[in-house]
Amino acid sequence: MTAGAIQPVMRATLEDVARAAGVSLATVDRVVNRREGVRAKTVARVEAAVAKLGYRADIAAARLARGQTFRLAFVLPTGSNSFMTSLTEQVARTADWLASQRGFIDVHHVDVFDPDVLAGALENLSPAYQGVAVVALDHPRVRAAIDDLVARGIAVVTLVSDAPSSSRVHYVGIDNPAAGRTAATLMGRFLAGREGTVAVIAGSLSLRDHTERQFGFHQILSSEYSNLSALPVIEGRDDSDRTRKLTAELLARHADLRGIYCCGAGNRGIADALEAAGRAREVVWITHELTEYTRRFLVRGTLDAVINQDAGHEARSAARILLAHCSGEPISPDQERIRIDIFLRDNLP
Amino acid sequence: MTAGAIQPVMRATLEDVARAAGVSLATVDRVVNRREGVRAKTVARVEAAVAKLGYRADIAAARLARGQTFRLAFVLPTGSNSFMTSLTEQVARTADWLASQRGFIDVHHVDVFDPDVLAGALENLSPAYQGVAVVALDHPRVRAAIDDLVARGIAVVTLVSDAPSSSRVHYVGIDNPAAGRTAATLMGRFLAGREGTVAVIAGSLSLRDHTERQFGFHQILSSEYSNLSALPVIEGRDDSDRTRKLTAELLARHADLRGIYCCGAGNRGIADALEAAGRAREVVWITHELTEYTRRFLVRGTLDAVINQDAGHEARSAARILLAHCSGEPISPDQERIRIDIFLRDNLP
DNA sequence: CAATTTTTGAGGTGCGCAACACAAATTCTG
DNA sequence: CAGAATTTGTGTTGCGCACCTCAAAAATTG
Numbered sequence A, B: 001m002t003a004g005a006i007q008p009v010m011r012a013t014l015e016d017v018a019r020a021a022g023v024s025l026a027t028v029d030r031v032v033n034r035r036e037g038v039r040a041k042t043v044a045r046v047e048a049a050v051a052k053l054g055y056r057a058d059i060a061a062a063r064l065a066r067g068q069t070f071r072l073a074f075v076l077p078t079g080s081n082s083f084m085t086s087l088t089e090q091v092a093r094t095a096d097w098l099a100s101q102r103g104f105i106d107v108h109h110v111d112v113f114d115p116d117v118l119a120g121a122l123e124n125l126s127p128a129y130q131g132v133a134v135v136a137l138d139h140p141r142v143r144a145a146i147d148d149l150v151a152r153g154i155a156v157v158t159l160v161s162d163a164p165s166s167s168r169v170h171y172v173g174i175d176n177p178a179a180g181r182t183a184a185t186l187m188g189r190f191l192a193g194r195e196g197t198v199a200v201i202a203g204s205l206s207l208r209d210h211t212e213r214q215f216g217f218h219q220i221l222s223s224e225y226s227n228l229s230a231l232p233v234i235e236g237r238d239d240s241d242r243t244r245k246l247t248a249e250l251l252a253r254h255a256d257l258r259g260i261y262c263c264g265a266g267n268r269g270i271a272d273a274l275e276a277a278g279r280a281r282e283v284v285w286i287t288h289e290l291t292e293y294t295r296r297f298l299v300r301g302t303l304d305a306v307i308n309q310d311a312g313h314e315a316r317s318a319a320r321i322l323l324a325h326c327s328g329e330p331i332s333p334d335q336e337r338i339r340i341d342i343f344l345r346d347n348l349p
Numbered sequence C: 001c002a003a004t005t006t007t008t009g010a011g012g013t014g015c016g017c018a019a020c021a022c023a024a025a026t027t028c029t030g
Numbered sequence D: 001c002a003g004a005a006t007t008t009g010t011g012t013t014g015c016g017c018a019c020c021t022c023a024a025a026a027a028t029t030g
Helices: A014-021 A025-032 A040-053 A059-066 A080-098 A115-123 A141-153 A176-191 A208-224 A239-255 A267-276 A292-300 A311-326 B014-021 B025-032 B040-053 B059-066 B082-099 B115-123 B140-151 B174-192 B208-224 B242-253 B265-275 B292-300 B313-324
Strands: A072-079 A103-110 A131-134 A155-159 A170-172 A196-203 A228-230 A255-263 A282-288 A305-308 A340-343 B069-076 B105-111 B131-134 B155-159 B171-172 B196-202 B228-230 B257-262 B284-288 B304-306 B342-343
Touching: A014 A025, A014 A040, A014 A103, A014 A170, A025 A040, A059 B059, A059 B069, A059 B115, A072 A080, A072 A115, A072 A311, A080 A103, A080 A292, A080 A311, A103 A170, A103 A311, A115 A131, A115 A141, A115 B025, A141 A155, A155 A239, A155 A305, A155 A311, A170 A311, A176 A208, A176 A228, A176 A255, A176 A282, A176 A292, A176 A305, A176 B174, A176 B242, A196 A208, A196 B115, A228 B140, A239 A255, A239 A267, A239 B313, A267 A282, A267 A292, A267 A305, A292 A305, A311 B265, A340 B342, B014 B025, B014 B040, B025 B040, B025 B292, B069 B082, B069 B115, B069 B313, B082 B242, B105 B115, B105 B304, B105 B313, B115 B140, B131 B313, B171 B313, B174 B228, B174 B284, B196 B242, B208 B228, B257 B265, B265 B284, B265 B292
Parallel strands: A072 A103, A072 A131, A131 A155, A155 A170, A196 A228, A196 A255, A255 A282, A282 A305, B069 B105, B069 B131, B131 B155, B155 B171, B196 B228, B196 B257, B257 B284, B284 B304
Antiparallel strands: A305 A340, B304 B342
């Protein structure tokens, strides 16, 4: 047995560093906080002492002394689909956690599907915010609004849906083309060589994430599963009534329909139609986002797989990244990477 | 657009509460820290003020004032398989993070597969630790050692591998039977009705997690996929040389071998044997833990799916839970729940 | 009502750090 | 080598809280 021997546990303080370097507290402070007016030679001496003692500022004490507080704005859709509801709830929880870290979150609900409204909301945001997380739309006006915020020194992260060409500091969300490819691989493998058609239902093709998903899906399906042919993409507008009708039509029209990939919301409609037609077991259905409904369909066997992004992780990650950015701390990339979760009936959380 | 109006952002302090309740700072302190000697009526007044102002102690300031530091021990296997290496690394990173939260982690490496050695290591642990995370073994001596630590007031969490009947405060790891069921569903669906046999390779059946996984696997395979019959479990001892030989034998002996489920390590051996036999594409192979090797096999198409537990998440979660337990703070269960990740070639992180 | 007990208040200290003012020491100029 | 400029030291304050002491006030008792 190798024991990491029990060492003295006290943290080195600024004072320890000062003593070790043979300089005063003020000088150490100047060095560690990169202030002016210290000779290079002295800087080196202090830095050597820092390294030797393994000094690391107690960030809690530092924040306390600075009296820093952070104000963040989360701009979320007014829409009421399950995923966005869950995201809103997770943002609230994150706010709760952040409050104990001297951070404060205001949530603004806007119609993010209207570029002008969204851009307007961003433009009117109080300059008191140090950071903004926004479920973005990839549109020139929105892009400009984001760039404008960044130019004013406000850190912006895009959440769930990106605006890649803007100057946001980070995108917190999944790789949507990869998510689509994942869905296609599951579809192809679950259908294992059977011939037939596969339908793709998107919310709207003007949504970047839906477009990217169906792009990834088609990419893999056409290159690897020639036994399956994809039907033209249908826009369900994330609305269950509409998807119910559309799915019913699909089922009526295509006797050889083997699979449905839904890269948006409106899942209740799809489930209804599949079950009404009695083809729930036979048709492979894959969709996005784990909600109370998709969970139920999964357990029941109507739904075969869910591609999910963890809303809680996204909310926390956005907050952490904004905070780190504001206080110049580093972030650890692989803790912040949002994974593409696959859920089957068996590995539901 | 609904704007969460910009409110005053200052946190309420103890002094604010004192003023609002019309009592002194000392009394508020007595109430919030549950000290003796305050009339019930006064307690109620203070608590009302706390609620009204939404007062929450600044935990950073509180920790600073208390001068609290935490000492945690992580007891990890000496073994060198990729997953454990990665776990060790993630524990080191967690230690780094924790150091800025006034927490200190010592790592002890022991042969966790020998119950006596493991129990001995736990028994000899310095009483200076406030918390211990251990990759456990479900064995009476180990159980007793854990119970003993808990009896001495040391919080214990089991990590990756549980000792369910002990008095550990938490198990940080995946639901292994569910992981096995997940593997079986993937196997059954990828093979979609084809007839044949499926091999199961475990590290050792005396390891609780491996046993549980193969249990879950068999459960689903036998109840839902009658077209597939499982061969007797093979013990590969997590050793690539051995698994290579065993896999080669399997392939030679069973022309109708359709799938391999490996619920332990030794994946390089399996990959070698599959590729050497030229049956890498045809045989569905599912294994556990995403490592540099399994990632490569996945990309190459030799491996079909990986069931993974996130070592980084586990390390951080164990530390957070121990810390919360030591300082009497609550934990948020769904942030600490370790998920059963499924990785295909397409959703690799 | 005095004596006793319980409750409350006032005040101080220190945790580790940031931020600042000002004096002292050191170096650099002409 | 005086004077100026630069570098370093000393010292203080306060962030929000925990924890302690001692005295004052209030409630309870005989």
